[in-house]
Amino acid sequence: MENNQQLIMEPIHYLEHNHEREKQKQKYEQEYENKQKFNQKQNQNKNDLSNSVISVAPMLDVTNTHFRMLCRIISKRTELWTEMVVDDTIIHCYNDETRRATLEYVHFQKNESENPLVLQLGGNHPEKIEKAIEIAFRYGFRNFNLNVGCPSCKVASKGSFGASLFKDPLRVASIVDTCNKKFIDLGLVNTRISIKTRIGVDQYDTYQHLYNFISLVSGINVDNQNKSDYVSIFPDTQDERISLDYSPNNFIGADTFIIHTRKAWLNGINPSKNRTIPKLKYYWVYMLTLDFPSLTFILNGGVTSIEESISILTGDWYMKWYLDFKDIIQNIEIDSNKTKKIKTDNDIIDDHSENSTILNSSIALDDYYMEKNKAEDYERVYQAIRSGKWMNRIKGIMIGREVMNNPFVLSKVDSMIYGINETSGTRITRRIVLEKYCEYLSTIKPRDIQDSGKFTIGELNMYLKPVFGLFHGFSGTKYWRRTLSEFIQRSKKDDTFLVRGPREILLQSLDLFEKEHSDILDLVP
Incomplete structure (x- = not known):
């Protein structure tokens, strides 16, 4: 009888044991599922770039209103920047009636569709930059940046601004504080001037220099007692001439930094080599995001594609x-x-x-x-x-030379960064871009209407220069550039040539290009 009971109990024990194993298995499966959901959520958060910023770097003789309009046609969400405008230029042009037209039709010329648009300012005197901002505000500008990165001799050495300001962080901080208080007076209570800077200049090129510079300019970690400690590694700082009060509720620092991830040499190499010889150090920007969790950092330097931008933004x-x-x-x-x-x-x-x-x-x-x-x-x-x-991620990528040479690189921004889905009928192509740019050119008139309404060669080059790189990387790009150039030159030399305006030249060039390279025109990104 006992043997029979044992025989009966064994399968019951086995079933109980099996039941426990099943419960344990379900527990593991639930934990695994929860982990998968967590990882999926993390990946979704990681890949959610809708709050990121992709911007076109300010470039002299490049990012005028016409180039910016081409960029806006290609991408609706990309942030655009003006060329750098010096504070003295703004003030003198505005105060001189004979030169004010230069301010309005060159430096400040813009279209509403270019927004969001950032005006980059150059200068080293707080009151002058404050005055320049006040004037620019009257012309509709609402976003401002201070150039602390240009290494050219004319700017950094002779002008004592641009990259040379990196050596004098208290002066930069004084400019920032003055401008931010001016914004409040103008009713721009949520606006602060941003800083575009190199990671170092000349011998001031360690991470500690960069850390101290950002601390002083943002006001983070700094007060009136320890200010001298942060300034001590910048012997060129003329702090005796700048009385800057870091006391609580007084100093208003910068909260956004665009970091060009190369150092700058102010002597010995030209601006072109300053964009290639100093080493890129993207990893320093990642460190800044952890060291300054309340600040916004945008990375600039050497980025050539939207895919690369995404890789940087996601980590x-x-x-x-x-x-x-x-x-x-x-x-x-x-x-x-x-x-x-x-x-x-x-x-x-x-x-x-x-x-x-x-x-x-x-x-x-x-x-x-x-x-x-x-x-x-x-x-x-x-x-x-x-x-x-990594909560305070790199918030954006600024792209410069690649957009200048290949503006169509921006065609992937809206879909890949901001998730704007395009149907097959609305996908941007080079043909669509050129047709829309032709529409824009139809609104442009010659500046000197007294000369029989003719466009000068300089004007034609200025209006058509933005589209020269639209076929970058394709076999037809030389043909495209040559066709445009020949039409521009012919309009000057041949009085019988009927194609005179920029719109007509572009349409004629497009017609010829289509006969040779029609397949390229309708390629989608």
Whole structure:
């Protein structure tokens, strides 16, 4: 009987055990499902870029109203910027009736459809920039930026503004404070002037210099007691001439920084080389987002596509860079035979092998010690992104030369960044862009209407220059540029030539181009 009971109980015990296993399995499955949902939510949050900013960098002789109109035709959401306008230019043109037309039809010319539009200002005197803002406000400008990044000799050395201001952060802070208080007087209570800066200038090129600069200009971490500590690494700062009060409820600092991720050399190399020779350091901007969680950072420098922009904004770029960085550091320390012999200060670097791991990496030899010493900081950023705790993300990407050379790169912004779905009938093509730009050109009249209503060669070049790069990367781009140029020159030399205006030249060029390269015109992004 006992044996029978045992025989009966065994399957019951087995069923109970099996039931527990099933419950445990369900628990694991539920935990896994919850984790999957969490990860999915994190990925959705990570890939939600609708609050991000894609902007076109201010470029001299490029980002005038005509180029900006072309950009706006291509993208409805991209933030546009003016060329830099110097405060003295604004003030003198406005005060001189004979020069005011230059201000209105050159520096301040704009269309409402260009908004959101940012006016970039150049200067180093708080009161002058304040006056320039007051004048610009009368012409409808509502967003302003201070140039602390231009390295050209005319601007930085002779003009003592642009990138040279990085060496004098108290002066920049004084300008910012003055402008922000002016905005309140103008009723722009939610507006602050933004700062576009390099990551360093000349010998002031460590992360500590950048950190202290942003602290002083934003007012974060700084008060009247410790101000001198932050300024001490900027010996060129003329703080004795600037009495700046950092007391609570007084100083109004900048809250948005556009970081050009190269340093600038003010002597020895020209502006073109300043855009290529100094190393890009995107990873410093990621560190800034953690060190200043209440500030907004926009990355600028070397970005050539919207896909690359997305990688930077989501943190994917950093994750890949950091893993490469760790490998490089390990290779340097473990396998010295395959890397350069690194010595301190003025010692010689021996190995110049092209196969060196470090030569083909984003970490250069002369940066090795600096970057190695910041390994813990880079790990901190990596863990924040990896765990989904990177709350103050890079808020935007500014693209410059790529848009100048290839404006159609903006065609992916609205859909890929802002999620604006386009039907097959509304997708932007180069043909649509050119047709709409022709409509815009039909509204333009020659400035000198006394000369039989003729456009000058300078005017024709100015109005048509924006579309020269529209077929960048295609075999027909040389044909397109040559056709436009020939029509412009012919309108000057041939009195019998009927195609005189920019709209007519563009339509005629489009007609000829279609006969040779019709397939390119209707390609979608």
